[in-house]
Amino acid sequence: MKLSFKINNKSKYLELFPNETLLNVLRQNDFTEVKCGCNEGECGSCTVLLDGKPVNSCQVLAMSVQEKEITTVKGIGTLYTPHLLQKSFVEAGADQCGFCSPGMVLASYSLLKENPKPTREEILTALDGNLCRCTGYVKIVDAVEITAQKLLTNNLEME
Amino acid sequence: MLHQNLEWFFPHKVEEAVKLIEQQGVILHGGGTRILKTSPKSIRGLVDIGNLNLNYIHHADNHFSIGSATTYADVIRYSKKTCKLSMLADALSEAASTPLRNRITIGGSLKDFPIWSSLYAPLLALNAQIEIADKHDKVISLEEYLESGVIKTKHLIKRIIVVDDPHLIGGVKRFALIRFEYPLFTVAVALRAKKKVISEARVYITGVKGRHKHCKRAEHFLLEKELTDDIIQQAEKHFAPKFVSDYKYSAEYKEHTAKVFFSDLLHELKGTLK
Numbered sequence: 001m002k003l004s005f006k007i008n009n010k011s012k013y014l015e016l017f018p019n020e021t022l023l024n025v026l027r028q029n030d031f032t033e034v035k036c037g038c039n040e041g042e043c044g045s046c047t048v049l050l051d052g053k054p055v056n057s058c059q060v061l062a063m064s065v066q067e068k069e070i071t072t073v074k075g076i077g078t079l080y081t082p083h084l085l086q087k088s089f090v091e092a093g094a095d096q097c098g099f100c101s102p103g104m105v106l107a108s109y110s111l112l113k114e115n116p117k118p119t120r121e122e123i124l125t126a127l128d129g130n131l132c133r134c135t136g137y138v139k140i141v142d143a144v145e146i147t148a149q150k151l152l153t154n155n156l157e158m159e
Numbered sequence: 160m161l162h163q164n165l166e167w168f169f170p171h172k173v174e175e176a177v178k179l180i181e182q183q184g185v186i187l188h189g190g191g192t193r194i195l196k197t198s199p200k201s202i203r204g205l206v207d208i209g210n211l212n213l214n215y216i217h218h219a220d221n222h223f224s225i226g227s228a229t230t231y232a233d234v235i236r237y238s239k240k241t242c243k244l245s246m247l248a249d250a251l252s253e254a255a256s257t258p259l260r261n262r263i264t265i266g267g268s269l270k271d272f273p274i275w276s277s278l279y280a281p282l283l284a285l286n287a288q289i290e291i292a293d294k295h296d297k298v299i300s301l302e303e304y305l306e307s308g309v310i311k312t313k314h315l316i317k318r319i320i321v322v323d324d325p326h327l328i329g330g331v332k333r334f335a336l337i338r339f340e341y342p343l344f345t346v347a348v349a350l351r352a353k354k355k356v357i358s359e360a361r362v363y364i365t366g367v368k369g370r371h372k373h374c375k376r377a378e379h380f381l382l383e384k385e386l387t388d389d390i391i392q393q394a395e396k397h398f399a400p401k402f403v404s405d406y407k408y409s410a411e412y413k414e415h416t417a418k419v420f421f422s423d424l425l426h427e428l429k430g431t432l433k
Contacts, residue, residue, distance in 0.1 A: 019161035021195065041192065041259055042339070053232065053261045060262065061191045063167050064207050107257065128338065129256025 008075030044130030047103035073102035096134035189264035227266025275341035
C-alpha cells in the first residue's frame with residue numbers, strides 16, 4: 001500500500017506493508033541517512049525526530065505515525081548547507097566512522113531545541129540512547145557544548 | 160515477526176477500541192515498543208490508541224490523573240516543570256533510554272508488566288489506582304488489578320490516579336549493572352511520619368518470584384518507629400523477598416542485594432522525614 005507521510009517538511013507517499021517499522025519504510029524509500037544498526041532499539045543509529053522528539057525508528061511501526069512530523073538528519077542540514085550543530089561536530093572532531101552521527105546529531109538537536117544551555121550531565125542523559133564505538137563520546141559532548149556556546153554568544157535560537 | 164497482512168484500526172472513542180479488542184488476535188497499540196520486542200505472529204490486528212485523547216497529566220482535587228497513552232518522557236518532563244510526581248519520574252528516568260522513553264507508554268507498561276518494569280514498584284508504593292474500560296468502566300487499586308487477575312483480561316487502561324500527598328516521602332532503587340540494562344529488581348518505599356515517627360509505610364519490590372511483593376512485614380516493623388541506624392538494621396531483617404536463581408545470579412545474591420538496597424533507601428529517607 002502507499003500512504004502519505006510528512007518527512008522533512010514535505011508530504012511524501014511511501015510504499016509500505018502494515019507490519020513494517022518506520023526504519024525499514026524510510027530506508028526502502030531512499031531515506032538512507034537513517035542508519036540501521038542493532039534493529040532492537042539499543043544503538044540509536046536509526047534515530048529520527050517524531051514531532052521534534054528523538055525515537056528509535058526501528059521500534060516504531062510506520063502505520064502509527066502517519067499524522068506526525070518526521071525529521072531525518074537531512075531535514076536539519078545537508079552536506080552543502082550544514083546546520084550549526086553539524087558544523088560543530090566537524091569542529092570538535094566528533095565524527096569518525098560517521099555511522100552514529102545522524103542519530104547523535106538529531107538527539108543533540110532535540111536537546112538544544114528544548115534546552116539551549118544544557119549541562120554536561122543533561123547532554124549525557126539526552127544521548128543515553130545513542131552508542132558510538134569510535135569517539136569515546138567526549139568529542140560528541142564537546143560538539144554539543146560548542147553549539148550551545150555559539151547559540152549563546154551570537155544570541156541565536158536553535159532552528 | 161508481525162504478520163504482513165496486519166490490520167490497523169484507528170478508533171476515536173474508547174468504547175470502539177474496547178469492542179475491537181474483543182476480537183481474537185486484536186490488541187492495543189500505544190508506543191509499540193513491546194509489540195516489536197515480542198512480535199507474535201498470532202496478532203492479526205492492532206488498535207492504535209493515538210486518537211483517544213489519553214495522552215495527558217491532569218491535577219485536580221489533590222489527585223494526579225495520568226492518561227494511559229502518556230509516555231515516560233512526558234511524565235519526566237511534567238515532574239521537572241512542576242516538581243511533582245518526583246518519585247515516579249525518578250524511576251522512569253532510569254528506564255530504557257531517551258528515545259525509547261519518548262515511545263514507551265504508561266498504559267502499555269502496566270498491561271504487559273515485564274519482569275524488569277520500573278513502573279510498578281513506585282506506583283504500588285504510591286497506592287495508585289487504575290481506571291480500566293472493558294464491559295464496564297471501573298476504578299480499582301493497582302494492587303487489586305494485579306492480584307485479582309484483571310491484568311490478564313482484555314481491557315483498555317484509561318488512566319492512573321495518584322494522590323498528591325505532600326507529606327508522603329519516598330524513593331526507588333533499581334538493580335542494574337549498567338544504566339541501559341533491564342533491572343533485576345526495583346524496590347520502592349513510601350513513608351509518612353508525624354514528628355519523625357512513621358505513621359504509614361508502603362514497601363514494594365518487583366522482579367521477585369511471582370513478579371511483585373508487598374513487603375508487609377517490613378512495613379509493620381517500621382510503624383510507630385523513628386528511623387535510626389539501629390531501626391534500619393533491624394528493618395532489613397524483616398525485608399525478605401524471594402527470588403529465582405538465573406544464569407547470572409543466585410537467588411541468595413539477589414536477596415542480599417535487595418536487602419542492601421532497601422536499607423540504603425531507608426538511610427536516604429531518614430534525613431528527609433519530618
